[in-house]
Amino acid sequence: MTDPAQPGASKPAPTATLARRLWRDWLWRRRGMVVLALVLSAITAAAAASYAGVIAWTFDKLNSGAADFFPLAPLAVVGLAAIRGVSLYLQTVQTNRLALNVMQDLQNAMFAKLMQADFARLQAEGTGSLVSRFTNDITLLRETIVRLSNNLMRDVLTVIITIGVMLSLDWMLSLLILVVYPIAAWPVIRIGQRLRKTSSQAQAQMGEVTGQLEESFSGARMIKTYGLEDHETERARKSFFERLRFLLKITENKARVDPILEVVGGLAFAGLVAFAGWRMLEGETSLGNIIGVLTGIAVISPAIRALGTLNAVVQEGFAVLERVFTVLDTEESVTTALDAPALDVTAGAVELDGVGFAYPDGSVALNKISLKADPGQTVALVGPSGSGKSTILNLLPRLYDHQSGRITIDGTATSAVSLASLRRSMALVSQDVTLFDDTVRANIGFGDLDAGDDAIIAAAKAADAHDFIMALPDGYDSPVGPRGGNLSGGQRQRLSIARAILKNAPILLLDEATSALDTESEQRVQTALEHLSQGRTCLVIAHRLSTVRRADWIYVMEDGRIAEQGRHDDLIACDGLYARLCRMQFEA
Numbered sequence: 001m002t003d004p005a006q007p008g009a010s011k012p013a014p015t016a017t018l019a020r021r022l023w024r025d026w027l028w029r030r031r032g033m034v035v036l037a038l039v040l041s042a043i044t045a046a047a048a049a050s051y052a053g054v055i056a057w058t059f060d061k062l063n064s065g066a067a068d069f070f071p072l073a074p075l076a077v078v079g080l081a082a083i084r085g086v087s088l089y090l091q092t093v094q095t096n097r098l099a100l101n102v103m104q105d106l107q108n109a110m111f112a113k114l115m116q117a118d119f120a121r122l123q124a125e126g127t128g129s130l131v132s133r134f135t136n137d138i139t140l141l142r143e144t145i146v147r148l149s150n151n152l153m154r155d156v157l158t159v160i161i162t163i164g165v166m167l168s169l170d171w172m173l174s175l176l177i178l179v180v181y182p183i184a185a186w187p188v189i190r191i192g193q194r195l196r197k198t199s200s201q202a203q204a205q206m207g208e209v210t211g212q213l214e215e216s217f218s219g220a221r222m223i224k225t226y227g228l229e230d231h232e233t234e235r236a237r238k239s240f241f242e243r244l245r246f247l248l249k250i251t252e253n254k255a256r257v258d259p260i261l262e263v264v265g266g267l268a269f270a271g272l273v274a275f276a277g278w279r280m281l282e283g284e285t286s287l288g289n290i291i292g293v294l295t296g297i298a299v300i301s302p303a304i305r306a307l308g309t310l311n312a313v314v315q316e317g318f319a320v321l322e323r324v325f326t327v328l329d330t331e332e333s334v335t336t337a338l339d340a341p342a343l344d345v346t347a348g349a350v351e352l353d354g355v356g357f358a359y360p361d362g363s364v365a366l367n368k369i370s371l372k373a374d375p376g377q378t379v380a381l382v383g384p385s386g387s388g389k390s391t392i393l394n395l396l397p398r399l400y401d402h403q404s405g406r407i408t409i410d411g412t413a414t415s416a417v418s419l420a421s422l423r424r425s426m427a428l429v430s431q432d433v434t435l436f437d438d439t440v441r442a443n444i445g446f447g448d449l450d451a452g453d454d455a456i457i458a459a460a461k462a463a464d465a466h467d468f469i470m471a472l473p474d475g476y477d478s479p480v481g482p483r484g485g486n487l488s489g490g491q492r493q494r495l496s497i498a499r500a501i502l503k504n505a506p507i508l509l510l511d512e513a514t515s516a517l518d519t520e521s522e523q524r525v526q527t528a529l530e531h532l533s534q535g536r537t538c539l540v541i542a543h544r545l546s547t548v549r550r551a552d553w554i555y556v557m558e559d560g561r562i563a564e565q566g567r568h569d570d571l572i573a574c575d576g577l578y579a580r581l582c583r584m585q586f587e588a
């Protein structure tokens with residue numbers, strides 16, 4: 001049986017990058033919106049450009065003494081202003097709607113992609129930096145897209161149509177302007193390029209700052225008890241200073257744009273006045289034409305100015321877009337074939353055979369590890385810190401892929417089955433409990449999203465959590481608070497055990513809590529864990545004497561290898577590493 005709804009299923013080689021496909025699909029789906037925005041932009045631009053023609057016509061008529069024409073001129077201007085006002089409003093709303101839709105699509109695509117991303121990648125990037133992608137990056141991108149769609153369509157059209165009108169009035173004068181304006185663009189483009197680089201660095205640094213702030217606030221207990229307030233303040237001060245440096249650099253670059261445009265604009269205007277005066281004295285152009293061309297400049301100047309600064313904004317936005325597209329186009333490395341069969345756990349035998357693994361940074365964590373847990377057995381992993389115990393628990397649900405050897409469940413290689421089915425077959429109960437800021441019911445319910453109330457309550461009873469839940473103000477509907485902050489450590493652990501019971505997976509991966517709970521709490525957690533491990537194959541990183549005594553088999557790890565194995569009494573009798581660890585770790 002194949003299992004199509006699986007994370008990490010490798011798809012056929014794409015013909016275009018995901019980002020490009022997304023963009024194409026998006027344009028096609030929203031073609032109506034795009035066309036409407038373009039039409040409204042064109043009307044707005046045409047209304048603006050018409051000012052030059054109307055003014056030229058009016059002054060030439062007045063100059064020729066057609067006094068009866070006079071009331072028509074202001075009426076024409078008012079009419080144009082009204083058309084422009086209405087179309088400007090509609091166009092602004094339409095282009096903003098368009099931009100916000102792009103943003104939402106990108107946000108959704110990026111979040112969905114990151115949810116499917118390799119665990120290694122999420123670990124390496126860090127929470128702060130990931131969050132910053134959705135806060136800073138997306139905000140910056142929204143500003144860019146809004147500016148881009150507002151200014152690019154409308155202003156480019158305004159410039160093109162107005163220049164057309166100006167050329168028809170006096171092509172020589174107009175050409176002079178067309179020669180001078182591009183000269184202004186060159187330094188602006190250079191500034192934009194520099195800005196893009198700085199902006200990219202500033203975004204990355206913002207991610208670091210966010211991560212650091214999170215650490216400082218979430219570690220408040222440790223910071224206070226260790227008296228690290230000054231140290232943290234100093235660390236934050238350095239990051240804020242670094243941020244200031246980047247922002248100042250960006251501000252300086254942006255601030256250069258307007259003065260450059262001002263000076264070049266002034267020069268152009270002076271040249272124009274001199275040239276126009278000379279042509280008029282020579283009788284080669286009319287007063288109406290000159291005033292019309294000047295009106296044209298007045299119309300295109302703000303548009304060109306907006307386009308000039310737009311370049312800087314766009315460069316900034318491109319830096320962000322590059323980061324977003326990199327996320328979208330990164331291929332996962334933990335994958336299975338699309339038609340990979342679902343894992344069928346018949347008994348629950350877990351086996352590692354000569355497994356070797358090094359983390360992405362090259363540090364070797366496991367060296368030819370062979371171990372097995374027979375169906376229904378509890379196998380304990382014991383060893384000094386850094387010996388590779390957690391790594392084994394990471395490899396079983398394929399959070400990371402081993403590089404050599406074989407990992408099998410009931411004889412089937414974990415790499416040959418769908419990731420979703422593999423992960424469905426295991427429940428992980430870790431010492432750092434993850435609770436979402438939701439109700440007690442929802443937090444247990446994550447074990448099985450289809451479970452009804454009865455199943456949730458039964459799981460809570462088996463985890464010895466029902467009584468304390470009923471004592472909460474709203475029972476199962478009580479919020480657990482951010483990170484489960486409304487509950488005690490033991491209560492949080494019992495909720496996570498209830499969640500695992502509800503998941504009802506045949507294989508249990510358990511990382512026993514090292515942090516001390518009070519005796520009563522610990523006893524309750526222990527009882528809950530005993531319920532949970534009944535009838536399941538259980539691999540446990542053991543920190544308690546009672547666990548190792550009860551275990552069917554113990555693997556003692558050292559430097560990524562199995563140093564000893566056996567049952568508790570036999571290993572104690574050998575008086576080797578295990579006996580030493582027992583004396584230090586458990587009996588203390």
Ligand SMILES: Nc1ncnc2c1ncn2[C@@H]1O[C@H](COP(=O)(O)OP(=O)(O)OP(=O)(O)O)[C@@H](O)[C@H]1O
Pocket residue numbers: 123359360361363364365383384385386387388389390391392
């Ligand atoms: N994400 C990671 N990136 C790089 N190296 C890592 C990573 N996680 C663990 N390691 C390294 O792999 C080795 C095994 O670590 P592991 O966490 O499996 O040990 P452990 O026995 O579970 O330790 P502890 O009891 O302290 O949790 C260690 O040398 C550790 O430094």
